[in-house]
Amino acid sequence: MNDKIATASSLRVLWQKHQIPDLSLAAQAWVDPVFEDSIPNIRRLAVENSDIVVPDPKAFRSMSRASLVLSSWAEEIKSVLSPFLEQSSFSVGIYCAVENGPIDGPSTAEIIKRSSEQFDVSFAEAYRKLRNPKMYLKQLPNLVPAQLGISLGVQGPMNVYTHSIDGSLQALEQAKIDLSSQFVKAALVVSAHTFDDFWVVKRSRKQDARVLCEGAAGLILVNTEVDSGIDNKNSLMDMKKSLKSDFFYDLQNYFGISDPLVNLIRNREGRYNI
């Protein structure tokens, strides 16, 4: 085992993809009619949820926008992972950084309204009547890699990171750890920052003044003897250094939880086999 670790000196990017809005378009505001509030200076992906094609359309109502975006990549990812999955469905791990999915705004507003008086009675009644059960599923961040795992046939470790700033770095680091220890043979690292939940997005807005953009990114990493420029020995603190010049800071746009991964891949575009 130790010998194997010693030989795994570096990581190779087998596949990479990112999806961001057209950054030349003017930023807009997100106005939420339910909560009568708005978030300025944002840019959405140019696709509506209903237009996103996912492997299992039946799961649509249980999936957050982040889940829909990432699941729409499933076929492409599967074609890259198939050599690993043919050997063992446990040989691939998923490392996913997403924020919580959306609460059901209209029903939440209605529940709050109804429960203002006899709180214990009206709240329970309104909660039972108004909550769509699938809304709970949309909220759960772990359903994002779960849906992806089902679509891909991956049964390896499934990891979810929700740290609003470092989530995708944490995902990347855990992938590095699992690859270097030979725990998995391939690591799918994905992240999506989508405008699902008004309050989650509002928090992201407060963290950074740049244009707040939706964005998604993913890469498949494997061990290699060839230096990829991504050192697999360093800790999270050294992550940016270890990726050398691959990370960059976009002065105009901020992709929330996905920002490091989106910018890493934007900067590596076209470079797969190093």
Added chain:
Amino acid sequence: MTQEVLFNSIKDAIRDVVNNQKLDVEANSLLIGDLGLESIDFLDLSSEIENTIGFELDFKEVVEHLKQKSSGVADIKGLTVQNIIDFIETKKA
């Protein structure tokens, strides 16, 4: 509410729940066997019917009702769209 209106409302609700507007829904379609509903879909369908028809549908109650009528439906796997229509009509009468 006529049988036809009720059927169309339930058909729309099922199509919304399974996210397939072209799904072939017939009165004698089995909810699980033909239309592919899963456990979470029953909760979703119940919620959808309550929102559109204003009827609080408990599928367990529907099965119990059919058992008592000796209809041959032993569990939820045997439920058809028509069973739901009949149950709602009985309860609303």
